[in-house]
Amino acid sequence: MLMQDVGAFHPEFVDLSTSTAAQWLWLIPAVPIVASGIIALLRQPRRKPAAALAIGSLGCSLLIALYAFAHVVSNWASGITTREVVNFTWMQTGASTVDLGWVLDPLSAVMMVMVCLVGLLIFIYSVGYMEHDENFTRFFCFLSLFAGAMLGVVIANSLLLLFMCWELVGLTSYLLIGFWYHKPSAAAAAKKAFLTTRVGDIFFLLGIVWLFNATGTLLFYNHGSGSMEGLALANLLTQHAGLGLSAAGAIALLIFAGAVGKSGQLPLHVWLPDAMEGPTPVSALIHAATMVAAGVYLVARVYPLMAAGAPLSSVGAMAGTTAPLIVVTWIGSATAVFAALIAIAQNDIKRILAYSTVSQLGYMMAGLGLGGVAVGLFHLITHAFFKALLFMGAGSVIHGCHEEQDVRRMGGLWPVMPVTFATYAIGMLALCGFPIFFSGFWSKDAILEAAHQSGFIKGPYYLLAFGALLTAFYMTRQVSYVFFGKWRGHGHAHESPKVMTAPLAILAFFAIALGIIGTPAWPWFHAFLDGHAAAIDLHAFAEADFLKLLGTSAVIVFLGLGLGWALYGNKSPAAEEPDALEKATPWLWAGLRDRLYVDEFYSATFIVFYAWWARVADWFDRCVWGGIVALVTWLFRLWAQLNRWIDNEWVDGGFDKTCDELSSGGGLLARVQNGRVQIYLRVLAVAVVALAVILIWSSRS
Numbered sequence: 001m002l003m004q005d006v007g008a009f010h011p012e013f014v015d016l017s018t019s020t021a022a023q024w025l026w027l028i029p030a031v032p033i034v035a036s037g038i039i040a041l042l043r044q045p046r047r048k049p050a051a052a053l054a055i056g057s058l059g060c061s062l063l064i065a066l067y068a069f070a071h072v073v074s075n076w077a078s079g080i081t082t083r084e085v086v087n088f089t090w091m092q093t094g095a096s097t098v099d100l101g102w103v104l105d106p107l108s109a110v111m112m113v114m115v116c117l118v119g120l121l122i123f124i125y126s127v128g129y130m131e132h133d134e135n136f137t138r139f140f141c142f143l144s145l146f147a148g149a150m151l152g153v154v155i156a157n158s159l160l161l162l163f164m165c166w167e168l169v170g171l172t173s174y175l176l177i178g179f180w181y182h183k184p185s186a187a188a189a190a191k192k193a194f195l196t197t198r199v200g201d202i203f204f205l206l207g208i209v210w211l212f213n214a215t216g217t218l219l220f221y222n223h224g225s226g227s228m229e230g231l232a233l234a235n236l237l238t239q240h241a242g243l244g245l246s247a248a249g250a251i252a253l254l255i256f257a258g259a260v261g262k263s264g265q266l267p268l269h270v271w272l273p274d275a276m277e278g279p280t281p282v283s284a285l286i287h288a289a290t291m292v293a294a295g296v297y298l299v300a301r302v303y304p305l306m307a308a309g310a311p312l313s314s315v316g317a318m319a320g321t322t323a324p325l326i327v328v329t330w331i332g333s334a335t336a337v338f339a340a341l342i343a344i345a346q347n348d349i350k351r352i353l354a355y356s357t358v359s360q361l362g363y364m365m366a367g368l369g370l371g372g373v374a375v376g377l378f379h380l381i382t383h384a385f386f387k388a389l390l391f392m393g394a395g396s397v398i399h400g401c402h403e404e405q406d407v408r409r410m411g412g413l414w415p416v417m418p419v420t421f422a423t424y425a426i427g428m429l430a431l432c433g434f435p436i437f438f439s440g441f442w443s444k445d446a447i448l449e450a451a452h453q454s455g456f457i458k459g460p461y462y463l464l465a466f467g468a469l470l471t472a473f474y475m476t477r478q479v480s481y482v483f484f485g486k487w488r489g490h491g492h493a494h495e496s497p498k499v500m501t502a503p504l505a506i507l508a509f510f511a512i513a514l515g516i517i518g519t520p521a522w523p524w525f526h527a528f529l530d531g532h533a534a535a536i537d538l539h540a541f542a543e544a545d546f547l548k549l550l551g552t553s554a555v556i557v558f559l560g561l562g563l564g565w566a567l568y569g570n571k572s573p574a575a576e577e578p579d580a581l582e583k584a585t586p587w588l589w590a591g592l593r594d595r596l597y598v599d600e601f602y603s604a605t606f607i608v609f610y611a612w613w614a615r616v617a618d619w620f621d622r623c624v625w626g627g628i629v630a631l632v633t634w635l636f637r638l639w640a641q642l643n644r645w646i647d648n649e650w651v652d653g654g655f656d657k658t659c660d661e662l663s664s665g666g667g668l669l670a671r672v673q674n675g676r677v678q679i680y681l682r683v684l685a686v687a688v689v690a691l692a693v694i695l696i697w698s699s700r701s
Helices: 027-040 047-077 106-129 136-155 159-177 184-215 230-237 247-262 271-277 280-289 291-301 303-307 323-344 349-371 373-400 418-432 439-453 459-483 498-518 524-530 538-542 544-568 580-584 586-593 595-672 677-700
Strands: 084-093 096-104 240-242
Touching: 027 047, 027 136, 047 096, 047 106, 047 136, 096 106, 096 136, 096 159, 106 136, 106 280, 106 291, 106 373, 106 498, 106 524, 136 159, 136 280, 136 291, 159 184, 159 247, 159 271, 159 280, 159 291, 184 230, 184 247, 184 271, 230 247, 230 303, 240 247, 247 291, 247 303, 247 323, 271 280, 271 349, 280 291, 280 349, 280 373, 291 303, 291 349, 291 373, 303 323, 323 349, 323 459, 323 586, 323 595, 349 373, 349 439, 349 459, 373 418, 373 439, 373 498, 373 524, 418 439, 418 459, 418 498, 418 544, 439 459, 439 498, 439 544, 459 544, 498 524, 538 544, 544 580, 580 586, 586 595
Parallel strands: none
Antiparallel strands: 084 096
């Protein structure tokens, strides 16, 4: 059965009979989750079994994911774009049923392979990085659960099942960010991440409830009757929600709020840079393949709903798109520049990369809003590999520099750590979008091209281009501080063991090679996700539009690299010496160093308000509700005392008096009826005499 979605994410899908690959898809998240449960039962010193279970389970998931991916690719090569679903009833209340299920389509197939592969490399790297940690076993328990939860998000064919796994991702991120709970900063970062993402999740939950109420189902696809399919979307478009939005647009914005929290977009980005307080493998997993990718994936999964919103025909140049996609684009574009600016003035090697992640997530969101699912997801996939490479490379640097994280106290590491330097340089150039040779160029270039050619006003394009310039600048600054100049740290740096550098080499390979499937000459990835054939056309490299964009991108990247090298290249300032940019513009540096005071603003406004509201609630609880409870308690005590008095004086008194009278009467009778026959005869004689007297008296009268 052919299906056409309103808002066209895919042109055509064919619902096939469920294959073996789809039927066993649930094993992909289930195996790591089960492994996590088994690891939880192990004692802490059992390092090898814990690592073996975690790595082995995710390896099994990767094999199943590759099998499912091959199945989808095989169908696609035959001209069939696959969507296979397995749905079942979870619970039933009256006439209403709540269904869950999982889906195998190009989107889930690509994401499963990426999460499993990147996660597996991070797991292997963690064996070396966490080698001496006393809580090694617990770490792999949480790590395995984290990967399983994210894989549950990926395969879900139900918004409810996705939300369950989504919250499990939030729980495990809390456990991993605060893994070193003895550090106050780590404990605070874990709470900050958990609470901040809950803000977005509240709106997400409202969207879920609204969607279920409006469509009667939370399944994405169900052979034509799912909430992301034509009938349901057409029905949502007929319902008005106010402010010029249809119900589809309003629900899409509520769901997007959840993605804003999970993927660290403005204004809920504040948790993500602090998440680097956890161990470096956690940072790599969060920032590359799991938690932050969940928000982008959510937008991609509900893209038919995003694209089905009412067109804003009154906004001139923006006409023809939808309100949710406009919001996604502007928030993504603003986040890309905002975070890149802050990254310039950070000195912690992981914090620089954390703000870089926030910025790149902005590019992904903008790509979804401007160019569709394939454009946004391609940057998500390439970013997962080179950002995992960068975070793990940063972990290698920290490991080799005796846990030092301040880039000002490093320097001259490239000859000492050659493997780390070479792989880190590849990740850095991929992130910067260095032309032609690196995957980041092709994925970021596609977003810039979509921004340039879209019907939007050109604001997003200029913001994203400026963000690309800043990315090249701050990454050049970081690499110059860390690998060039002279050593400014303590002790002697050393290269990391092979168990840590081998995954870096594999990720570096993908940071280069993945670009092949996204070039204009062979847009395999875009064709695969969009459901059409991919042809090789080398003439696409010679098209005027491509050459113009290539030239513009090259100028932006080289300008950023050149400015960074001019200020920081091969120099060895003392650790205490002000930064070169700080000397030039101290006021700007101070603002960027302090993260543009967003946290201070939140502390002075929302936090103060909620602290005040908490005190009001406490006073209200103690003085009002507590007073009412005290009054009710006093009234019941009074009533109890009254009941006790009535019981003691009336009920018990009357009963006691009756008992006393009966006892007295009984005593009198007891003295009369004492068992002596002569007494009975005397009484009887007296009675006879008395009776005779009465009879004689009555006869005379």
